[in-house]
Amino acid sequence: MNEFLPFVRPHIDEAAIAAVGEVLRSGWITSGPRVQEFEKQLSEYFGGRPVRTFNSGTCTMEIALRIAGIGPGDEVITTPISWVATANVILEVGATPVFADIDPVTRNIDLGKVEAAITPKTRAIIPVYLSGLPVDMDRLYDIARRHKLRVVEDAAQAIGSNWRGKRIGSFGDFVSFSFQANKNLTTSEGGCLVLNNLDEARLAEKYRLQGVTRSGCDGMEVDVLGGKFNMTDIAAAIGLNQLPQLEAITARRHQLARHYFATFGADFEKQTGVQLPMADFRQSNWHMFQIVLPEGIVRAGFMEKMKAHNIGCGVHYPAIHLFRLYRERGFHEGMFPIAESVGRRIVTLPLFPAMTDTDVERVCAAVREALKN
Numbered sequence: 169m170n171e172f173l174p175f176v177r178p179h180i181d182e183a184a185i186a187a188v189g190e191v192l193r194s195g196w197i198t199s200g201p202r203v204q205e206f207e208k209q210l211s212e213y214f215g216g217r218p219v220r221t222f223n224s225g226t227c228t229m230e231i232a233l234r235i236a237g238i239g240p241g242d243e244v245i246t247t248p249i250s251w252v253a254t255a256n257v258i259l260e261v262g263a264t265p266v267f268a269d270i271d272p273v274t275r276n277i278d279l280g281k282v283e284a285a286i287t288p289k290t291r292a293i294i295p296v297y298l299s300g301l302p303v304d305m306d307r308l309y310d311i312a313r314r315h316k317l318r319v320v321e322d323a324a325q326a327i328g329s330n331w332r333g334k335r336i337g338s339f340g341d342f343v344s345f346s347f348q349a350n351k352n353l354t355t356s357e358g359g360c361l362v363l364n365n366l367d368e369a370r371l372a373e374k375y376r377l378q379g380v381t382r383s384g385c386d387g388m389e390v391d392v393l394g395g396k397f398n399m400t401d402i403a404a405a406i407g408l409n410q411l412p413q414l415e416a417i418t419a420r421r422h423q424l425a426r427h428y429f430a431t432f433g434a435d436f437e438k439q440t441g442v443q444l445p446m447a448d449f450r451q452s453n454w455h456m457f458q459i460v461l462p463e464g465i466v467r468a469g470f471m472e473k474m475k476a477h478n479i480g481c482g483v484h485y486p487a488i489h490l491f492r493l494y495r496e497r498g499f500h501e502g503m504f505p506i507a508e509s510v511g512r513r514i515v516t517l518p519l520f521p522a523m524t525d526t527d528v529e530r531v532c533a534a535v536r537e538a539l540k541n
């Protein structure tokens with residue numbers, strides 16, 4: 169029997185382990201020089217825009233909404249196919265989530281449906297780039313401009329992706345990234361926000377640490393209600409190790425994704441009824457390789473069969489509006505049929521840089537087996 173192949177394994181090298189050891193021995197293990205250096209390098213990476221780090225992608229988005237002044241009475245439009253964090257942060261600031269159905273091909277929010285969902289109460293859009301595939305960014309920002317809406321990009325999965333050659337994060341309004349363990353660049357847990365100016369960056373610093381501003385050697389003032397969301401130097405040391413490797417990580421993910429397409433073969437969709445992901449090798453960072461099973465194949469059964477082949481699969485994601493927390497707020501089956509259907513059938517196959525081409529072939533063979541009868 170082959171060794172167990174998980175759907176993701178973080179890329180941590182000996183240099184990252186040594187860098188963490190160095191922080192632990194330094195006597196300064198919370199936010200300090202590594203965080204500052206990581207923010208500086210991220211800012212360079214994003215074309216000089218201000219960047220602040222946090223301890224999760226979730227609080228990063230929540231803080232962006234707070235900086236934008238979004239709260240009770242405001243509506244925020246987002247996709248039903250995302251990690252539940254994307255919608256939870258809207259509730260967390262007291263605003264009202266409004267969902268727009270997805271495009272079945274990209275599996276991202278359908279911008280035509282976003283425009284149809286705008287009301288006088290709409291204040292912001294949170295698009296998600298599922299698997300790292302961006303939406304039509306020109307159209308997104310055109311909608312935002314025409315309706316005077318803020319954008320909080322949930323680019324949690326999109327570090328290393330681009331739109332027409334421009335890095336995601338190097339343009340736009342607020343752009344939020346996650347460095348959670350499964351992401352292309354990880355700090356174990358963490359996130360960062362790309363902001364528009366230093367006023368926003370200063371506000372972000374307050375929100376991440378109890379609203380505190382320090383001055384002189386003993387001055388302290390608190391004028392906003394902040395929380396506890398700072399990144400540690402332990403996490404930043406891992407990020408500093410990963411950032412220079414990001415290009416190579418993305419390139420390897422592209423190779424593996426191409427190998428999936430080549431191994432499944434051109435007729436795979438016709439033969440099996442499975443929908444492969446969009447074959448985009450220009451903009452996506454290939455954060456995940458996701459297939460949508462045909463109607464009539466029970467996903468849990470399929471995943472059990474994959475597990476019997478010692479292959480782990482993921483589910484990213486069930487439709488958010490069908491969770492009880494959201495049903496209790498009036499959402500129900502039938503409201504976003506494409507998201508509901510995709511949410512029941514989508515499966516994430518293994519994809520991470522340390523995988524071999526042979527691993528991909530093993531997964532493809534197991535998928536074909538698991539689809540039988």
Ligand SMILES: *Cc1c(COP(=O)(O)O)cnc(C)c1O
Nearest residue numbers: 224225226251253324346347348
């Ligand atoms: C990972 C992820 C988040 C949340 O990030 P955390 O760092 O886990 O808080 C939000 N949205 C999407 C789309 C994600 O993939």
